[in-house]
Amino acid sequence: MVDQDVREQVRARYAAAAIAVRASGRDALALVDADQCCTPGTAEDAVGANASCCGGTGEVDAAFGSSLYTAGEQDELPAEAVAASLGCGNPIAVAELRAGEKVLDLGSGGGIDVLLSARRVGETGFAYGVDMTDEMLELARANAAKGGVDNVEFLKGTIEELPLPDGSVDVVISNCVINLSTDKPAVLAEMFRVLSPGGRIGISDVVAEDHLSVADRGERGSYVGCIAGALSRQEYLDGLAAAGFIEASVTFTHQAAPGMHSAIVRATKPTATAATESSGSVTECCDDARQAACCEPAAKATCSSGAHPAGTCGCA
DSSP states (O other): OOHHHHHHHHHHHHHHHHHHHHHHOOOHHHHHHHHTSSOOOOHHHHHTGGGGOSTTOOOOOTTSSGGGSOHHHHHTSOHHHHHTOOOSSOTHHHHOOOTTOEEEEESOTTSHHHHHHHHHHOTTOEEEEEESOHHHHHHHHHHHHHHTOOSEEEEEOBTTBOSSOTTOEEEEEEESOGGGOSOHHHHHHHHHHHEEEEEEEEEEEEEEOTTOOHHHHHHHSOTTTTSTTOOBHHHHHHHHHHHTOEEEEEEEEEEEETTEEEEEEEEEOOOHHHHHHHTTOOOOOOOHHHHHHHOOGGGHHHHOOTTSOTTSSOOO
16 A cells, blocks of 8 residues: 555545544544444545444443543533544643643644643743644644644644644654654654654554564554554664764553554753763753754764764764
């Protein structure tokens, strides 16, 4: 399956979920679960027959959806925002958001994590959401208006090419979206780019145990079902380091499929001082011009001198 086909399947699937929520108030996750064993039709069809063709039970995996948010968090939001939740965790619980911070949610969907983030950072902070699906953006903006949340903006774009300038946010969050990308190195590099120095990520995603091959992951679920495209734990850690992040960790929380787990992913974008100190050296990093010339994230593995390991700000 070519990358563009995967992206279109993802877009169509989540467009259908957004339409289902707005048209009937149904839980979007029930639609997506039904779609795993049904022949998909148009987004409009999915509101009806497709949504109940799996025996009519509406049963979904407890590893996903709005049940991963506390009752208090759900009570803060419009019902449609909760119903549209399709994530595998609760990044708000791990991002440690502070008043005044700027937050970006990758693949913001119906807006649940953006709206919760906006409340956490307060009037002096701001929360952005990026999504490629028009129907989800429309739903998210309606939810923000209904919830009376003003310090938010929902932007159309892909997570491989974020529509925000360099160093523009303090925190990047995401909820079961990075596994859907067919170009994960680009996503990790974009997160690094838009973060300010010292910024951090707090992500929920599906992650495979290291012993599972790509084929093994494909046997456990579809790409658009958030399984086949998942990185392994070591692949995630290696990718974050290659992008320039430090202090990376991947912590499994609960099983989503055999050998596949919902996980919390954390990492930090170094400041010049932090990067130098982490290398065990007090030598000043090279000047900005030399860093710009040789220390782009993709080149870090080869441009660093011995005093500054790969992933830090040192130049060869």
